[in-house]
Amino acid sequence: MSEKMNRLKFEKSPYLLQHKDNPVYWYAWGKEAFDAAKAENKPIFLSIGYSTCHWCHVMEHDSFEREEVAAVLNRSFISIKVDREERPDVDDIYMSAVHAMGQRGGWPLSLFLTPDLKPFFGGTYWPRQQFLVVLEKLAAIWRDQPEKIEESGQSILEYLKAQKTMDLRATGQTPLPEEEIFSEFFKTSLMSFDSQWGGFGMAPKFPHTMQLAVLLRIHRRSGESRALEMVALTLDKMARGGIYDHLGGGFARYSTDPQWLVPHFEKMLYDNALLAKIYLEAHQATGQKMFASVAREILDYVLRDMTHPGGGFYSAEDADSEGEEGKFYVWKGEELRNLLTPEESDLFSKVYGVSKEGNFEHGTNVLSLQWGYGFPSSVGHGERSASEVEPSSECTQDMVRRGSPCPTLADKEALLLQSARKKLFEAREKRIHPHKDDKILTAWNGLMISAMSLGYQVSEDTRYLKAAHETADFIKKNLYKDGKLLARYRDGEGRFPAYLDDYAYLIQGLIDLYESDFDPEVLRWAIELQKRQKELFWDHASGGYFFSDGSDASLLVRAKEGTDGAIPNGNAVSALNLLRLNDLTLEPSFREDAMTIFQAFSKPLKEYPHIFSQMLIALDYFTDRSKELAILSSGQDEEAKLFLKDLRSRFAPNLALAMAGPGKDFPKLVEKRTLVNGKTTFYVCEEQTCRKPTNDRQEALKEVMDFKPYKISGS
Numbered sequence: 278m279s280e281k282m283n284r285l286k287f288e289k290s291p292y293l294l295q296h297k298d299n300p301v302y303w304y305a306w307g308k309e310a311f312d313a314a315k316a317e318n319k320p321i322f323l324s325i326g327y328s329t330c331h332w333c334h335v336m337e338h339d340s341f342e343r344e345e346v347a348a349v350l351n352r353s354f355i356s357i358k359v360d361r362e363e364r365p366d367v368d369d370i371y372m373s374a375v376h377a378m379g380q381r382g383g384w385p386l387s388l389f390l391t392p393d394l395k396p397f398f399g400g401t402y403w404p405r406q407q408f409l410v411v412l413e414k415l416a417a418i419w420r421d422q423p424e425k426i427e428e429s430g431q432s433i434l435e436y437l438k439a440q441k442t443m444d445l446r447a448t449g450q451t452p453l454p455e456e457e458i459f460s461e462f463f464k465t466s467l468m469s470f471d472s473q474w475g476g477f478g479m480a481p482k483f484p485h486t487m488q489l490a491v492l493l494r495i496h497r498r499s500g501e502s503r504a505l506e507m508v509a510l511t512l513d514k515m516a517r518g519g520i521y522d523h524l525g526g527g528f529a530r531y532s533t534d535p536q537w538l539v540p541h542f543e544k545m546l547y548d549n550a551l552l553a554k555i556y557l558e559a560h561q562a563t564g565q566k567m568f569a570s571v572a573r574e575i576l577d578y579v580l581r582d583m584t585h586p587g588g589g590f591y592s593a594e595d596a597d598s599e600g601e602e603g604k605f606y607v608w609k610g611e612e613l614r615n616l617l618t619p620e621e622s623d624l625f626s627k628v629y630g631v632s633k634e635g636n637f638e639h640g641t642n643v644l645s646l647q648w649g650y651g652f653p654s655s656v657g658h659g660e661r662s663a664s665e666v667e668p669s670s671e672c673t674q675d676m677v678r679r680g681s682p683c684p685t686l687a688d689k690e691a692l693l694l695q696s697a698r699k700k701l702f703e704a705r706e707k708r709i710h711p712h713k714d715d716k717i718l719t720a721w722n723g724l725m726i727s728a729m730s731l732g733y734q735v736s737e738d739t740r741y742l743k744a745a746h747e748t749a750d751f752i753k754k755n756l757y758k759d760g761k762l763l764a765r766y767r768d769g770e771g772r773f774p775a776y777l778d779d780y781a782y783l784i785q786g787l788i789d790l791y792e793s794d795f796d797p798e799v800l801r802w803a804i805e806l807q808k809r810q811k812e813l814f815w816d817h818a819s820g821g822y823f824f825s826d827g828s829d830a831s832l833l834v835r836a837k838e839g840t841d842g843a844i845p846n847g848n849a850v851s852a853l854n855l856l857r858l859n860d861l862t863l864e865p866s867f868r869e870d871a872m873t874i875f876q877a878f879s880k881p882l883k884e885y886p887h888i889f890s891q892m893l894i895a896l897d898y899f900t901d902r903s904k905e906l907a908i909l910s911s912g913q914d915e916e917a918k919l920f921l922k923d924l925r926s927r928f929a930p931n932l933a934l935a936m937a938g939p940g941k942d943f944p945k946l947v948e949k950r951t952l953v954n955g956k957t958t959f960y961v962c963e964e965q966t967c968r969k970p971t972n973d974r975q976e977a978l979k980e981v982m983d984f985k986p987y988k989i990s991g992s
Contacts, residue, residue, distance in 0.1 A: 281351070284309070289767045290360040291714045292328035296337060300347035303358045306367060311831065314355040314392035320419050320426070321394070322354040322412075323371060325386040327362050328714040329543045329593040331602055332402045333385045339405045346409060353416035354389075361386070362592060362718060363765050363773060366825045370437060370833055375399040377436050389415055394833060395430030434833055441836040453875050456900055456987040458886050458893065459495050463504060463989050465887040466492060474535050475511030481541070482532045484515060486551040487841050487890035493555075493562050494897045497928060501989045505562070512559055515552075516571045519636075519643035522606065523629060524702045526578030528552050529596075538636065539643055542596035542603040542711075546583060547844050549575050550724035557731050561928035569735060576732045576741055579725065584744065585717060588751030589766065590725045592718055595711035605711050607641035608701070616704050621697040624690060716767040719756050719779040722748055724844070726786030730793045734925045745790050749799065752783065760809060777824045777847035780810040784854045788861075795936040797943050800861065807858060810851070811870065820877035821848050839878035840888045848874055849891035856898050860905045860933035863945040863965060875899070894930075901931040902985040906977070907947045907960040907967075908936040916957040920974040929982060 284304050285297040296303055304310035314321050324341075326333035340346045350356050361368035361384065368386065374396035375382045381401070387408075388399040403411060419426055466488060469477040476482045489508045496504040515521060518537025520529050527549050529540030553575040560568035583591045598605040610633045613622045625631065629644040637643045729745040732738065755771050756763040762775035762783070787803035790796070814822040816837055824836045824847065839848045855871035858864065875882075875896065882889045882896075910917045917936065937947040950970075952958050958970045959977035971977055 285358060289716070289765075289770050289772065290328070290363050291712075291716060291767075292326060292330075292333070292360040292362075293358050295328055296341060296358055299337070299341045300344055300351075301341050301356050302347075302351045303356050306357055306359050306364060306831070308831075310355055310357050311392070311394070317355065318392065319353065319355050320397075320415065321388075321390040321392065322350055322356045323359065323386075323388040323390055323396075324356070325359045325361050325368050325371060325388070326384045327360055327593070328712065329545075329595040330384045331541065331543065331596045332383070334597060336385050336387075336402050336408075340403075340408050343405060346405060346412075349409060349412045349416070353412065353419075355392075362714075362716070365778070366776060366829070366832060366836070369824065369836055370441070371396055371399070373437055373440060374433050375401075377433055377440075391427060391430045394831060395427075395434045397426045397430040397433065437834050441834045441838070453872070453879055454883050454886075454896060457990070458883060458896070459491075459499070459987065460990045462491060462886045462890075462893060463495055463501065466507060467503065470507050471535060472510075474537065475507070475514035476535075476537070480532065480534050482535055482537065483843070484511075484528070484531070484548065484552060484555075485890075486548075486555045487845055487894065488887075489555050490558065491890050491893045491897070493558055493928065494894065494930060495989065497562065497930075498897070498901065498984055498986055499989045500986070504989070508555075508559055509563060509565070512556060512568060512571070516556075516567070517646040517648070519645045521571070522578070523644045523646065524698060524705060525582070526574030527582075528575070538645055540603075542606055544594045546579070546590055546592050546718075546721045547724055549579060550721065550728040551844070553728040554731055557728075557735050558928060558930070560735065561926065572732060573736060573738070576729060579729075580740060580744055582713075585715070585751065588744075588747035589717040589755075590722050590748060592714040592716050592721060594713050598709050598711040603637065603641075603643070605705070605708055607635075607637050607643055609635065609641055612704075613697075613701070616700055617697050618693075621693050621700070624693050625697040625701070628694060716765055717751070717756075719752055719762055719764055719766075719775055720782045720844075722752060723779070723782030723784070723786040726783070727789045730786065730789035733793050734921075737922070742790075742793055745786070745793070746796075746799075749787060749790060749802075753802065760805075761813070762806070762809075774826055774828055776826075777810070777814050777822050777851070778844070780806055780814070781822075781847040781850040781854060782845075784810070785850055788854060788857050792934045797937075797941075800944055803854075804858060804862065807854065807867070815870075816877075820873035822851055822874075839874075839881065839892055840885075841891050845891035846889075848878065849889065849895055852892065853895035853898055856895065856903070857933050860903065860965075861935055861944045861946050871895070871899070898931045900985065902963055902983060903931040903933070904981050904983075905933045905946055905962040905965070905967075906935070906981055907950055907962070908934070909947065909950045909952055909958045909960070910936055910938055911952055911955060911957045912938055914957060916972070916974055920957075920959070920977065923974070923978055924981065927982065931984070932981060 281302050283297060283299060283302055285293045288294060288305050293305060359367050371388045372382050372386060375386060378399055380399060383401045385402055387401060388396050390396050398415060477485050489511060492504040492508050495501055515537050518532060520532045520537045520540040527544050529542050530545050530548055531541050533539045533541060553572045556568045556572035579590060596602050608631060610631055613626060613631060617625060628647060628650050630647050631642045635642045726745045726748050729741040733742040755766050762779050763771040764773040764775045764779050784803045784806050787799050791800040813826040816823055821837055825832060827835055839846055852871045852874040855867040859867035878892060882892055886893060908917050935944050935946040939952055942948040950960055953970050953972055956972045958972055960970045961968050961977055961980040968980060
């Protein structure tokens with residue numbers, strides 16, 4: 278029998294370390310805990326969360342720090358803590374189990390398992406007295422009627438096997454989805470769209486970035502104005518709301534109300550990566566400076582507050598500081614009056630909705646940009662450029678929907694607002710900051726490499742390119758061992774075999790990074806990783822990728838899914854990666870694998886397109902006249918640079934782009950290309966058939982921007 282103690286002090290996870298001093302005899306997920314459960318014939322209490330989770334903190338203080346709760350757990354259960362960000366495979370299985378039990382799910386996730394890890398009861402947060410009742414009842418049932426628990430656990434296990442591992446093609450062969458699926462997606466989006474505040478559904482309201490990205494693509498190919506209106510209004514309202522940090526940049530995870538006013542204040546790296554990309558794409562599609570401003574503030578926030586000195590991006594910042602949710606971010610009117618001049622205070626309060634009564638707890642205010650004021654542009658560190666501030670009472674919702682810019686403030690008011698923002702940002706920096714989860718996750722870093730790369734392409738700010746390269750180098754040095762990725766780095770340690778998302782997101786980021794400055798080594802690594810991904814995760818029986826590599830025997834099922842959650846689905850990201858790599862390398866096996874993924878998920882995709890947003894993004898690439906563009910640079914003129922600047926100011930998502938000098942043979946898209954007239958030459962190709970090469974960048978741009986249109990039916 279193992280020694281009775283809390284073992285979390287031996288872990289690196291910030292979440293597990295938060296619980297290292299609990300009187301509960303916690304184990305980490307692993308053989309030691311499983312052996313103890315079997316040896317002592319005790320059920321397992323499994324608690325899953327993450328370090329910046331507000332309700333995880335509440336349950337810790339209310340229950341896990343209490344001797345009375347610890348006594349019951351230590352007597353009757355083997356208690357295991359899991360960081361969902363380190364072990365998304367474990368979290369996915371047991372979250373699905375809670376859903377199977379008819380529960381909504383969320384974190385902290387609280388599960389009870391048999392010693393052989395079958396879930397038989399679960400929920401999320403329980404107040405202490407309710408939790409104690411649950412513990413005592415389940416301990417009694419295990420003691421007196423263990424067969425009931427075994428029966429329940431087996432039933433849920435069978436459900437999980439059917440749900441998570443079914444052969445999707447065996448459910449009935451169906452043709453690949455065609456363009457009509459975008460009409461279905463559009464109609465579903467229209468029905469759930471909040472025409473007043475933007476977004477989809479009611480509170481709590483999440484950004485749904487992949488859904489917005491599909492709508493941008495629908496607008497591009499169909500001209501359907503309502504698709505663009507849904508995107509523009511949502512992005513505008515989110516950027517105005519309290520879900521956005523108006524002093525420091527970056528978004529909170531979600532809003533607790535339909536108006537985007539009061540957020541759940543934690544900031545996640547993955548949200549900000551996805552939001553930076555959709556704001557950049559919206560800027561490309563509409564030309565609105567406001568969208569580019571928001572994206573740059575997000576990226577600047579990440580560079581300032583979420584970047585490891587050696588490269589790599591941290592995972593999250595907490596909602597709480599000093600034991601209170603949102604305390605770091607909110608303001609009382611009197612604080613403004615003490616920190617600002619009367620003129621600054623009056624203007625700032627008017628622009629950002631600060632009142633004596635407040636709009637949050639304890640008379641505090643969550644800052645939100647009031648309607649009638651355009652979004653001010655950032656110059657970093659809480660300052661905004663006086664010449665670019667755009668508030669005006671003449672700015673209307675109709676103007677935003679049409680993509681019209683808002684008029685500007687008078688110079689004096691712009692300078693006052695800039696000064697106020699700077700003072701408040703500096704004052705806020707002196708507050709006690711929320712806890713930062715400083716582990717570096719390969720998957721989420723892949724998403725941010727992609728966002729930084731697109732940020733560089735749009736803005737030409739080399740800080741973003743530098744950060745993307747440094748992060749790719751950091752991952753290769755610290756999280757790539759013996760030709761395989763690892764999932765998490767912290768405190769000098771790389772650990773956990775990487776999951777599908779780690780490979781898919783990193784490959785996506787590397788392709789985007791290659792298309793930023795055309796470093797061939799970046800693309801070579803992406804190709805190497807794609808081949809290793811297939812070796813580790815490919816389902817040879819029915820196509821597509823499993824989420825885990827199959828090396829962990831403790832997992833009840835080896836899941837394979839195509840739907841999105843808060844982050845894009847790994848199979849869907851991989852489908853697009855494979856199509857892009859095929860176009861860059863001319864390697865047919867990449868395209869064949871992408872087609873197999875589409876076929877594997879075609880039936881559920883056609884039935885429920887609204888939960889397959891990322892797969893539709895890949896399908897948009899496949900069904901469009903996707904272009905391959907090889908630029909052969911002479912190195913003697915500015916044509917390539919001018920072309921890229923013009924191209925990157927436009928929304929052209931379905932393009933594979935390679936550039937090299939004469940005599941280069943990598944990637945294959947540029948192989949055997951020659952200069953025409955000794956000048957920079959553009960080769961525009963489609964399905965590996967190229968048009969006549971040209972030196973005329975305007976002609977090349979026109980060919981690249983050509984697309985395959987379709988009509989949206991219904992409304």
